[in-house]
Amino acid sequence: MTLRRNVVTGALLHDIGKLIYRSLSGNDIKRRWRHQEIGALWAKEAGFPDDVVQIIRRHHFLRRNDPKYAELSPEALGDEKLSLVNTIYVVAHADSIAAGMERERVGGDGYFDPECMLSPVFKDVVLTGKEPVREKLVWKPKKATDYNYPKAESEVAAGISGLYRELWQELNGELMQDPAGIAEDTLLLLLQKYTFFVPEHTYVREELPDTSLYHHLKTTAAVAWCTYQYLVANGTCWEREDLRAAIGKEDEQRYLLVGGDLSGIQNFIYTLASKGALKTVRGRSFYLELLIEAIVSRLLAALDLPRACVVYASGGGLYLLAPNTDTAKETISFVQQEVNRWLYRQFGTGLYFSLVAEPITAAGLARGLGETWYRVGQKLSVEKERKWYREIKEDYATFFAPRPAENTCPICHQAGKELVPYPGEEEFLVCPFCAQMVRLGQVLPEVKVFYRLPAGEKVAPRASDLVLEVLGISYLFTREDYSGPAAAYYLVENPWSLLRTAEVPAWNFPTGSYFTCKELDDLVKKGLGAERIGVLRLDVDRLGTIFSRGLPREKISFARLNDLSERFNLYFKYYLPALLAREPQEPLLPVHRNRKLWLNLVYAGGDDLFLLGTWNDALEAAWQIYRDFRCYTGHNPSLTISGGLAVAEEKIPLYKLAELAGEVEQRAKDNGRDSFAFFRFAFKWGEMGGRQAVGEYSTLQEFWSLLLKDIALDEKGNPRLQAYSKGFLHDLGRLAAAYGDGENPEREWIVPRLHYLFSRAMERSRAYEESFYRPLLGAVMNERNLKHYLPAAVAVVDLITRGGGEG
Template sequence: MNNIEKLALAGLLHDIGKFYLRTKPEENISNYNKEDFKYDHALYSYIAIKKFFREYLEKNLNLNPEEIANIASKHHNPSNELEKIMQIADWFSSAERERIREDEINFLHTVFERVSFTGESDTGGKDFGYYRLEPLALDERIFPKTYEGIYEGNFIRFIGKNKAEIEEELGNYKDLWNEFINELKKLSRFKGKQAFIFIYYLLQKYLWCVPASTYDIEKKSRHYPDISLFDHSRILSAIACAIYDYAKQTGLDISKLDFNALEKQDFLLLIEADINGIQKFIYNLGKTQGIKNFSISKALRGRSFLVSMIPEIISRHILNELGYTITNAIYTSGGKFQLLVANTENNNKKLEEIKEKLQEYFYKEFFAELGITIAYKEFSGEYLTGKDHKNYADVIDELQILLDKKKKQRFDKQIGKDENESKKEFICPSCKKLPVEKEDAICYLCEKSNEIGNKLPKIKYIVFGKNITNQNNITSITLGNFGTVYLVEEENIDKFKDAEEILLLNDTTFEKNNGFKFLGNTVPFIDEDNEEFFKIIAENKDNETFKKGDETLKANVVPFSWLAELSEGDKKLGIFRADVDNLGLIFSDGLRKKGKNDSERYTISRVATLSRMLDLFFSGYINKLVQDFTKESLPIKKKVGNKEIELKNINSLIYIVYSGGDDLFLIAPYNIILDFALRLREEFYKYTGKNLDFGLSGGIYISSPTTPIHMTAKFSENLENIAKKTMFKQNGNIILKDNIAILDKPFRWRDYQGRKTLEILIQNEYSNDNSILYNIGISNPEENKEVVFYEYIIKLANKIIEYYEKDKISRSFLFKLLRFHQSYIGKEEKIKAMIYPKIYYQIARNIKDNDVREFFENTLIKEGFKENGKILITTKNVLKNLDVIIPLVLMKTRGGN
């Protein structure tokens, strides 16, 4: 290993002693000179590395354990060049620590609770979220456990719980350490870079929930523990590698490196890349005639996966070209990546060369349908330490401006060239963009997307690495010289035993893999448990995809037309698009200091943590949520002729087209997606520590399965925009976003207690200025639009369905209510008085059951929709929203099964 790789590894392990020390180990430290390390945790880092990592460092990484232990642990008292670099990197990375708020509970706070647009309140109550001490996995352990409390001065006082009770509930450091050491033994399976990558992912699995900084007895100081030891260590590692690279390339004497001098020098370079045209590229698919084995559902899935792999491949290529390891990747998700390297002439030159080659490649291979924009910004150490009013947020802001400018210059050198001016007379019948050789063929991108989509249900691993040979029969995604990722099934993984990076999908266990990757990739597929069910569906629809006697459909993605058959009533699909509200503002302002009693929380580690944790939900946990919801929704009964069939087992009823970063696109039977959307919002609320500043706005478009996917994508996007642009006013308070739009109408999700700090800020400081509303995407706010909750709309529709299914109301009655809305309310939502006697007459004439008649009279004329004595929707708002409620009832009850 070279020195950068040694620094990267030592950086990851530099504070492992903090973890070990919290287990209260029985170590005899009398033989060590504490002055060599200065602090106990540094000494215990040395001890832990020598005791638990020695064998693997020698045999698997061919390293001197003493050297690595010294580089890692002597960052408080260095004696050589690499130890000196580690010390300076630690000073820079430790500047992230909280300086005002204090907490003596030695467990990790969720970073989500720290986001606020008004500053953290000194007197108001809030929910404080802590993570339990458990290895990372895609289940409820990634949710913070919240406790109600208030700030008293700078300290937290909890309501109803004391310190001892909370700590007991959050777990035991010794148990977590023992699991960690037991799994460390698996390092013996890997060599060289494989072993280094294993250590990186192993630390992510166990240190994600361990705080980097807690109450320090020696320093007599407290810190607010909201940065994990994993994120602190990987950022320190990245800075250390950048310092070394900067010193070597610029000729600085490392032994004379000065922290104060580096603070003033622009020695760091932050790189950000954004894949452009993702939405258009993914959804630009259409039905084809006569193309064997081509399926839109497969191709759609394949394109989404292909796009998700592009930043993974390119970020690894750039790091490799510049001589860095995985630790210098700040984040890679949501079609973006961010890297931290040294600001040197050579690095800048190489980046320019890579950018130019990427532009040429994307223009030629993707016909400019996809593009990549890369920008980078140099900055000094002061932006990490916060001196002279400098802040890391300023670096991010300037980088975004550069990135936006670069986006407008995409393909500026390629436009006008004739590489993509095809002389072929045929165009792909699916994407209608790329040329093909003959009329009855699809382009190579559509063909590749279909191949990937067909393969994905079967794969268990994705593999990165160079010089992998004899894998011609393995599906792969290749970006020319920039790299390749292989899609590998369980039975083929032994062929890749020498690959550098073998990642298990959506599972953090280590077996033949040395890492893991979270991808929102769940789709409904056919297996031996449901094959007979779908055979009957196929035969009944006379679908050419399957005819009796053909090969099994096992491990095929369920076509959209069949998925629609699983809907209740109308055989339609629900297309759900959503993303996190005001995310740009959250990253640029949500962690900034707001007042003298507030702290500066905007640091590189917190931003990296925020990005990683958001992606963990949308790329990882979304899969479990979909699968759990599917189990709750089964069985599904369906009538085919005179026969009733039952779907008892399927991995998912929801097709994740795309989910990652902070947004998602899902397709499912429409009634499933109506309920799932509400569950998703509730889970996200809990995941973000009940911080209402993390809103989620989306749109659900209900569609025929034959509607082209690019159109459903556009229609659902329009609904999402309606949800985001709607501002409600209630009791004099403005209410922003966090809405769901359906059938062209926006609703609040549900009745959460409390208000967003962004709403309070606007209410207090910008009451007569709409410019801030415009900046967050809200124009022409409706001053008097009343809040109606989506949860209650669904409840009311389901209540009416109960009466319909019991034959206590008729279909003609429902249609009359819908016509009354059209005639006496309309799109302007101004209720004409004539509607009341009309409705009263229809109730009296059509409903015989006294209880049901009383329900409709109360709901539509008197009080509104009530539950347990509480009015959930007023009469006025029930009437105004009959154009949503009644269509939902009619759809769910049409035609039976």
């Protein structure tokens, strides 16, 4: 355990001197030192074990004629400390692999700039047929807690050294609380908090560095520990052999890229009756994230891996790095079987976990990870086509034995388990799991942190507490302070703010949820006009291609793919709820200006989301998310989202609402992606809004700005027409739809009828002739506008003005 602690902690801190160096003033004498000297001095003064100090000090190989060879070279320690020397070698080699993945070699026309900033990895993604991002974008050096968006380098170039100084001072303050006893997870969390937007190196050529210091440190720790495990499993003696040559081999398939995927998620979350739908689906969507975390915890414990080895774990999927040993492969197979047996006992065949692995060399980690990532994806696809094959083969009789049909749960429709009272309603009986999910949905909005309880530890929960057991791991959810025993804790509300001493493992767990109403029938009443629910589904286009082929071949590295996955996940789980809580900026519909959006973000994570809201607020939310996501990804044309909005009555069961939204979302995908669909229409996002060609009416936003220009609100808050009547709106929509019907035999008469409609309306309302009717008539006379934009624009305005009357 001490050796693992030294390897992982030393690897995670090996380049800490780079951040300290950036924080120094220009005349500080330490600016003349090397970063490993600066880092080692700090670690020694902080009280880290001497082996960790030596790893930080000596993690670079030096030539014998280097003036600091004796002071900084690992070989200079001598044979009497072979265990430590080999540990330094393995970290140094892992650092070299990671650095080789992440940056160009020093030399040529480059230069060192301590104030250089991190270029977003999003900028590097270029899909076939798409233009690259040419603008020089950077992340401002901030904490991960800040909502950071890429900016043009020229906008943020001033005062950078002061920002680095603040980051280091705050990180140092948190590390100094218990440097010798800090848990691996807690250390990784703090490094994520403070080095997520710090570049891994300061060597600048034409392009700025695009790998964060955090992902470099994390990658180094993962590669170092997996290398150690591989070598020990293959018979090397760590304490008595000089292993530099063995450690340095790059052509052996020492590593496994492990991929996992949970099937059945959609049905698990959404195939529910209406009773308590919002509470139940909130609990179930969170439960799936907890299930993936439990699987990750189980894998890490069984494989003896640190959390640094986890590339990605969210949205029903996971990727991690493991050593390519016989024991590891057997363990991976065993854990998959163990998980699926447990899932079958709990949920029948509703959920299935696929787990596969693909070997890779050190050279492959640096230069060929994209192909390996692709092969893992292909293996997962094959595995998902063979669900339950192993279980059926091993125990056919049990698997196909008749299952009890009595005691069917009215919410999830599962049978065979003793029913219990629905929380708060003694006469309404449900299965124990649905009762737990309702309880979880009730308690989640008030949970700031939850705890993983020690194995075998008996904790007496309070009446308001909830204990969930997942894969044999017990998790405690409480609204109140808890000071009892904990194997680890997860930060929900403030994902990077430690609540316990540093030796207790901590990790962030933002939920990706945002709720404004507890029940659907309350939510639907908050809308404008028609009382309808809006169901929105959005996801990132071509995500598999982005990871396997989106980056240039020379840039497809462990650290960069790690970076991409973490930043996507962080957007949906952390940035998105904050966005939805704000009033809309440059709203799609003018009636939403200075108005709260009534939305329930049921699920967000990985690369997609599922949202319920009033129909008009869900429409606005889609536009706000699109604009914000474009800013977050540096307006890269290769990184797009598509979505679908279904509008329906709230009495429709949740599974049907989800199904309808899925069908509409598919219409957006069929529109060439980078699209949004609602009702029977599908548009490119650029057709929805954002253009500023005044008077041309080339977007729906421009039509809505005109059609809703003189809307007033009645005493109930419903929009009230002023410039035109409901009859005019309905006639306009009917004529536009008739013109769009290419087989309509009376199509040539549509334009004269439109002129007649407008002339009659202008006679009745001369006050709005110049401000409304003539601009709208001019726009309508454009054939594309009449066919493409007007039917959708009128349909939305018709719903908004339901029940609001007219002037």
